[in-house]
Amino acid sequence: MATVALIALVGQSAVTIVAAVLIGIVVWMVPEAYVKQRIGRHQRALEGQLDAMLVGLAGSLRSGFSFVQACQMAVEQLTWPLKQEMREMLEDVSLGASIDEALGQLAERAESYEVDITVNAVLVHRSTGGNLAEVLESVARTIRDRRELRGHIMALTAQQRLSAFFVAGVPVLMAVFLSLANWQFMKPLFTTSTGAYLLLAGVVFDALGFVVMRRLTRIDF
Secondary structure, X not given: OHHHHHXXXXXXXXXXXXXXXXXXXXXXHHHHHHHHHHHHHHHHHHHHHHHHHHHHHHHHHHOOOOHHXXXXXXXXXXXXXXXXXHXXXXXXXXXXXXXXXXXXXXXXXXXXXXXXXXXXXXXXXXXXXXXXXXXXXXXXXXXXXXXXXXXXXXXXXXXXXXXXXXXXXXXXXXXHHHHHHOHHHHHHHHHOHHHHHHHHXXXXXXXXXHXXXXXXXXXXX
């Protein structure tokens, strides 16, 4: 951002200032979007394995294994990223942390609502007692029901979510098309101060419209 500010200060024309502002917006938004995308991918991959792991843990508990032993057996059948998270939890237990503390740290690392449900169910069972195998199977059914409901909701809102990309992309495509088809008509937009300010306003309002439409169609589930 400091480099962008320096370009804006050094630049003598409005076009340079507008270009610096646009570059700053891109530099600020792209890394954040990339990080959120990676976090979302990690959470989806983890949650996709969670219900199957819970069913496996329930089966091991019914066979007479302890909770830690059942987790150790489940790790061998898991894949990334749940396998890594479970390994770290077991390492915490082996280093002297209590199961409650290790589970709490697992929930903090995962940052997943479904993992929170699972961890809270185990912690409540450890404090009140009962059949942990049945509790885990019940949580697994809840996770499957949530996944099925999420799929229905995403299918019903797919058209609205896709329309945000079309609405935001049409002005950009039109600007590119008109620039290639009739450069003399579009030239003032890129070579004059008034055109530069109008271009900046158009980009800002287009981005705001995209963000608002995405917010309206986003469902926190």
